[in-house]
Amino acid sequence: MNVVDKIVSFFSPDAGRKRMASRMALSAMNNSLRKFEAAAGGRRTEGWTSVNTSTNLDLIASLPRLRARSKDLVRNNGYARNGIGRIANNTVGTGIIPTPKNVSDSVYKKIMQAWEIWGEKLDCDFDGKLNFYGLQKMVMRTVAKSGECIIRRVRTKFKNGAIPLQLQVLEPDFIDSSRNTPQITGKGSYSVNGVEYDTDGKVKGYWLFSRHPLEWVTESKLVPAEDVIHVYDLEDPGQNRGIPFLTSSMLRIRDFDEYEDAQLLRQKIAACFSVFITENAALSPLNIEKQAESLERVEPGIIEHLPPGKSVQFASPPAAEGYDKYSQQVLRAISAGIGVSYEALTNDLSNVNFSSGRMGWIEFQRNIEHWQWLMLIPVFCDKAWDWFVEAATLAGFAKPGEIIPVNWTAPRREMIDPVKETQALSDQVRNGFVSWWDAVKSLGENPSEILAQLVKDAKAFDDAGLKPVCDPRFDTNRGNDLKWASKQGNQSDDNKED
Numbered sequence: 001m002n003v004v005d006k007i008v009s010f011f012s013p014d015a016g017r018k019r020m021a022s023r024m025a026l027s028a029m030n031n032s033l034r035k036f037e038a039a040a041g042g043r044r045t046e047g048w049t050s051v052n053t054s055t056n057l058d059l060i061a062s063l064p065r066l067r068a069r070s071k072d073l074v075r076n077n078g079y080a081r082n083g084i085g086r087i088a089n090n091t092v093g094t095g096i097i098p099t100p101k102n103v104s105d106s107v108y109k110k111i112m113q114a115w116e117i118w119g120e121k122l123d124c125d126f127d128g129k130l131n132f133y134g135l136q137k138m139v140m141r142t143v144a145k146s147g148e149c150i151i152r153r154v155r156t157k158f159k160n161g162a163i164p165l166q167l168q169v170l171e172p173d174f175i176d177s178s179r180n181t182p183q184i185t186g187k188g189s190y191s192v193n194g195v196e197y198d199t200d201g202k203v204k205g206y207w208l209f210s211r212h213p214l215e216w217v218t219e220s221k222l223v224p225a226e227d228v229i230h231v232y233d234l235e236d237p238g239q240n241r242g243i244p245f246l247t248s249s250m251l252r253i254r255d256f257d258e259y260e261d262a263q264l265l266r267q268k269i270a271a272c273f274s275v276f277i278t279e280n281a282a283l284s285p286l287n288i289e290k291q292a293e294s295l296e297r298v299e300p301g302i303i304e305h306l307p308p309g310k311s312v313q314f315a316s317p318p319a320a321e322g323y324d325k326y327s328q329q330v331l332r333a334i335s336a337g338i339g340v341s342y343e344a345l346t347n348d349l350s351n352v353n354f355s356s357g358r359m360g361w362i363e364f365q366r367n368i369e370h371w372q373w374l375m376l377i378p379v380f381c382d383k384a385w386d387w388f389v390e391a392a393t394l395a396g397f398a399k400p401g402e403i404i405p406v407n408w409t410a411p412r413r414e415m416i417d418p419v420k421e422t423q424a425l426s427d428q429v430r431n432g433f434v435s436w437w438d439a440v441k442s443l444g445e446n447p448s449e450i451l452a453q454l455v456k457d458a459k460a461f462d463d464a465g466l467k468p469v470c471d472p473r474f475d476t477n478r479g480n481d482l483k484w485a486s487k488q489g490n491q492s493d494d495n496k497e498d
Helices: 005-010 011-035 055-078 078-092 105-118 132-146 247-271 288-292 323-338 342-344 355-392 418-430 436-442 446-462 477-498
Strands: 096-098 148-155 165-170 189-192 193-198 203-208 222-224 228-232 276-279 303-306 404-411
Touching: 005 148, 005 477, 011 303, 055 078, 055 247, 078 132, 078 228, 078 247, 078 303, 078 323, 078 342, 096 105, 105 165, 132 148, 132 165, 132 228, 132 355, 148 203, 165 418, 189 247, 228 355, 247 323, 288 436, 323 342, 355 404, 436 446
Parallel strands: 276 303
Antiparallel strands: 096 404, 148 165, 148 228, 189 193, 193 203, 203 222
16 A cells, blocks of 8 residues: 555545555456466567558558569569479479369260360460460469469350360459448449459459559459459458468568678678789879879779878678578578478578478478468369360360369379388278379379270280289289288188188
């Protein structure tokens, strides 16, 4: 109890009691707040400005600048460019391959014939430069670099044997982000960040420019959602635009880039070993023109005569101790922010052994699978396949109303130890832990095509009278295993009879 409390309690005990009760309640409240140290005020959190706002509201103000800075880093910084390239290369590789499932052989052959005409060729691309697998890689690279990518469906005219469909891949700049009408309009819709919603909050369409807004002055038009694929990595509920993958590492990349430039300049100065000769005016006077010259630039190996009375002094730059260790620490933080491993970002394998390399690759592989199976395949590949089947039906490759589901085969993961990993995969199949079909898919191959080829190979071997070990029917070790399994089965039957 302080002096004021004592005086108040002396003249009014009731008022003093209330003051003490309020003080105790305030103390209890402060103690409860201290349970969340990050929410408490004080010296440690002074200057920590944080505003609780919605993700979309943050994106309206920040997304254009984030996208511009991300593009700048990818153009001018080797680590940023390599990180984005590694994401696209590992996620898509040479392509994520479709395989129709639960259909008859005739339907399979016809739809795959249409796919070879459309997806394997350049006809699927609106610009005529990439096949479908190339479009996959461009979409993934754009998502990583700019945060999102737009694919617009373009219905084309019928041609003999052609699929009347093309895909136009657009940068996110094509979305008119100025379209923001938070209140429901007379049309029963509202816009946020260039995305149009109906009264139920479902995406109704996208406000897209017909040409790049930085190249041409054009007006945006509303394109129905059924004709647009919007690919981005969804991080928060309700988020309607994508964030560049470099966002959390941008400042580190830029600071480290400047740090490297400063170190390079320091080494260049140190490499400029020069000789300076000061003349004695009494013995060898310099002419007036020579005295008028001034030394403004130092070059490697220069020999400069200085006039009497002049000398040169150099500032000794501080030694950059721990440069390698500091660089590794910063690059590890950058790689963590981007979502790739340190070795993939820097190509530095000097400190990697088999175990550490495998662990790093496994963690990177989890990110790759996330981008494949939770973003690129369900959002882009599946919807593009539906568009393709619809167009193939119009071209006569499928029956109207026929549903053709699809499986996607991601590119194979390169094995760190092929001998051990191949044997382990074979054991998993033989023990029934995984199917042969899934094992082939994990190698990035189409199981239907592999099976058809195995049948052709077996017939070719029989016709030629060959019994190669690669054929399981003639593998000696495999034969012994089958004999052992047969013997075990016979013993089991005998035990049952007994």
